[in-house]
Each structure stands twice: as C-alpha cells, then as structure tokens.
Amino acid sequence: MKRRYLLVDDNHAFAENVAEILSDAGAEVTCAADGEGALEAVSKSRFDAMVTDMKMPGVSGSELLRRVRERDPGLPVVLVSAYTRNEQLAEARQLGLLAFFAKTSGPAELLALLSHARRDAMVLAATEDEARVEQVRETLSRLGITVCSGSGEVPPICKPRAILADGESRWASLFPSVPVFSLRDPVETIGTRLDSLCAASAA
Amino acid sequence: MFELFRELQRYVNFTEKDEVVLRGIPEEVHQHFPEIAELFYARVLEFEPGRAALARGEKHVGQLKGTLVRWMKELITGPWDETYVERRARIGRVHVQIALPQHYMVSAMNLVRVHLRDRVCRALGPGTDACSEAETSLEKICDIDLALMLHTYREDLESSQVRAERLATFGQLVGSIGHELRNPLGVIETSLFVLKGRATEDEKTKRHLDRIGQQVALANDIITQLLSLIRDRPLDRGRIDFAALIRDAMSESPKVSLKLPPTLGVQGDATQLRQVIVNLTQNAVWFATDRGTVELTLREEEGHAVLWVDDSGPGIDPTVRNRLFEPLVTTRPAGIGLGLALVKRIVERHGGTVSAGRSPLGGARFEVRLPGGAP
Structure with missing residues (x-):
C-alpha cells in the first residue's frame, strides 16, 4: 500500500519540491500551506507521517504539533525548518518528534526516515540531559520510533510504549503498565529492545 | 583632548608659575632619565601581563625607553601646548593598543614620579625651598599626565562599548538573514535532488549540477558559521x-x-x-x-x-x-x-x-x- 504523508509548509516552492520527491519515491502526498489546512487534513484522513515547517503564518509548527496530538496522537512528525534552534523547537521535542532537519540538509535522509516511520510508536525520555536524548532520538528515529522528552510535567498527549529514565522517574508511576528502560544502557541496546517491543505490538 | 588638558590644569592649579619652576630644574637631572626608564621597564616586565603586552607591541623595549626619556624631558621643559597633549595621547593609545593593563601603567608611572622627584631634589638640595617648590609643580604635571593616559583607556572602553552594541544589533540581523536564506537554499537543494535523479549522459549538465550543489553547500556553511557565532550552543563536554x-x-x-x-x-x-x-x-x-x-x-x-x-x-x-x-x-x-x-x-x-x-x-x-x- 502507498505510504501517505502530509506536508505542511508556507513556502510553496519548497513544499512542491518535497512533494514531488516523495511522490517520485512512490508515496501519496497531501500538501497544506498552513496549520489550519493541516489540522483539517488530519481530521479527515489518516497519514503515515507529517512533515511540517516551524515558522508559518498563523499556527506555528510546534502549536500545530500540539493540536495534531489531540486529534491523532500516534502520528509521527518530522520538523523541517530553517530555524535550527529556538524555544519552540524545545517545546516540539517535548511533544514528540520523529526527527528534526535543517531545511538545507537535503531530502535523501528525510526520504529514508519517512519510509521507516511507525505510527503509535512513542517513547518518553524522562531526563534533562538533552544531549543524551538527541543521541537516543537519532538511533530511534531510524527505527521509526518517536521520542517525547522532558523532566517536569508529562507531555500531555504522549501515550508512551516505554519510558526511558536515567534514574528514579516519577513518570514511571504514572504509567504503571509501561516498561521502563534505563537511559544509561547503550543506545543500540535500547534500540533493539524498543524495536522488538513495537514490532510485537504492531503484530 | 586639549580641552581636557586645560580643564585638568585648572583643576590641579597648574599655572605659569609652575611652568617657570619646572623649566628651572637643572639640566643635570636629564642625565638620570635613561636610568629611570630602565627602572620603569624593569617594573613593567616583572609581571606576566606586562611582558605579554610588550611582546605584542610592534616597538622594541629599547625604542620604548627612548620614548620614555623624551616624555620625561618634555614633562619638565614643556612647552605644555597642544602638541604636548597630542604626543601624550599617542603614547597612551600605544599602551591601550598593546593591551597593557591599566594598573601596571599606573604603578609604573608612579615609579617614574618617585624617582624624578628624588633626582630633582638631589640636584636642588634636599629640604630647600627650591626643592619643595619643584616637587609641588612636578606632582601637578605628573597628575595631569596620568589623567591623560587614563583618558585613553576610557576612550578605548567607550569605543568598544559602541562596537559591542553595534555587534548585538548586527547579531540579530545576521540571525534573521541567515535563517531566512536557508529557505531559498532548501528549495535549490531539493530541486537539485530532483534534477540529479533524472539520468543524463550530458557531461556539461552533470558538471554544472555538481557545481550548484557545491556552492549551495558553501553558502550553507557560511550561514552555519554565522549562526554558530551568534548563538550559545551548549558544550558537549x-x-x-x-x-x-x-x-x-x-x-x-x-x-x-x-x-x-x-x-x-x-x-x-x-x-x-x-x-x-x-x-x-x-x-x-x-x-x-x-x-x-x-x-x-x-x-x-x-x-x-x-x-x-x-x-x-x-x-x-x-x-x-x-x-x-x-x-x-x-x-x-x-x-x-x-x-x-x-x-x-x-x-x-x-x-x-x-x-x-x-x-x-x-x-x-x-x-x-x-x-x-x-x-
């Protein structure tokens, strides 16, 4: 079956190009020029992943992500932005990103990543250690797994498959039936465990 | 700067009488200037920051000693006019330029003052009226000169503040331009990807597509460098x-x-x-x-x-x-x-x-x- 992607960007030329590249690769692509359009599309239809810009008129990428999580919590989201660092990005990471790309990083990696994106495959990384989260995210994104991260409040709309903690985490008690893995384990080990966990539940 | 000099003269009450007293200091004192210059640089070179500053300087210590000897001579013989002030300012700016810390300059200047006073009084007879008169005038002109030197440090501080403000504004501007340029670059990059995916045997087309790719990567590098300069990326220690x-x-x-x-x-x-x-x-x-x-x-x-x-x-x-x-x-x-x-x-x-x-x-x-x- 064809993979279905939602592409959100107010830069038409960029959106058209990416859509063309994804279609050439055999996917079906829906484009939206802003957050409102994207929310409408998400309400109507089910996608394998959403690719969104961050800075857009009206609803920003991170706000869009928050609202999308209310409608379709299991949707993998990739952020592609010209802005590689700002507060909104931190918020988006907390809400769960499959990956983040700079707009100039080229489409090859995006293509590969999207083809592996898994719906409803999210893990909560309970830590303030951003560098560690990024290491874990990098490995897990290649397996199609989305990481929500933070240390204070649980991201409100994240339904985790597992919790990754670097010590005692109060998040663990909030999700008693969810397995807890140690963030101190090698990234590859974490990846292998989660891969089989997600594969088992998908089957 | 000359305005400041005038103001300082009024403030320390440096009058024509002081000029006459200073000019009256016997010429034999002049022969001690090289030895005082030696002491001055020995003091500056005693400490690492002073050594480092002089190592950065264009001029050799020998030349600087010569300048200091001339400086002492002018201090005593004048004329205390605009040229005098301009020369002082120039010496001060050299200190600033080689980043000689201000406090080393002050303590070394004090050393010159003490030794000058000593040599002058020895020449005029210690404890005499002439000695005490000369001491007073010498103190005044040394105070003025020190203030001029310190003023050059202040000038530098003010101009570096202006530069810092300009850079802050510039940083914001660079940030927005840098980020915004990534949008068109992203479009070029993806178009290039599409074109490269279409098989072509034409060598010229291939060569130019590669060239576009290289130049886009270069542009992107410049942006990344600019952005990494203006942002605080956390250290991955x-x-x-x-x-x-x-x-x-x-x-x-x-x-x-x-x-x-x-x-x-x-x-x-x-x-x-x-x-x-x-x-x-x-x-x-x-x-x-x-x-x-x-x-x-x-x-x-x-x-x-x-x-x-x-x-x-x-x-x-x-x-x-x-x-x-x-x-x-x-x-x-x-x-x-x-x-x-x-x-x-x-x-x-x-x-x-x-x-x-x-x-x-x-x-x-x-x-x-x-x-x-x-x-």
Missing part, C-alpha cells in the same frame, strides 16, 4: 585526547608539521575544539602560502594544554591586532572575518584563553591554553 584530535583534524593537511605528545587529555567538546584547530590552521596555511611552513605544537604546561599554531607568513597586521578576535575583522581578501571570533568564543567557553603574537617562524603565533592536563 567529555574527556578527550587533544593530541589525537589534532592528528585526526590534520590528517588531510600533510603540509602542516605536527609536534605533539602521544596523548594529552582535556575536558571539552570535541566537535567545537576541532573547529578551533581547523580555523587557526586554515588562517596559518593561507598566510604562509605554498612556499611557507605551518607548525602545530602541543604540550602540557602547569596543568594546561597549550597549543601553538605557528606560521612563516607576514605576521599580524598591526592595524587589526587589537581587534583580531572581533567578528568581521579580516585581512584575507576572501575572508568574512568569523573564524577567529569563533575560535575565541569556543576557547573561552572551555575556560581557556587564546592570544596572538610573533612566531619564531617569522609570521604569527596563535596560542590556545585549555585547562586540562595529563590524560
């Missing part, structure tokens, strides 16, 4: 072998000779420290040209890792020496002036220092000191 990092970073630069210990450990961000090594070496290689030499020396000194990047080029242009590590300062025709600013920023965030001076190879030496030490 770890224990790293600085010697191995240098060897690795220089593995494709066979013309750079390396004098490295087998290992030398520091705490730091490997990616960012590699940038320091690469930026400094790129400059050195450019200035040394194909005919010259570039040498990287690493050693441990008092718990610090000390890296020297030496080249046999023309040395540091004196017109930019003082602002070498500021953004957008460059003497390379194609340079954008971000490399050294980034080096300074990264090194300082590691708790280290970077400085520039003369190299025994004849060109420039950049010294990076990082806290760390043995692995």
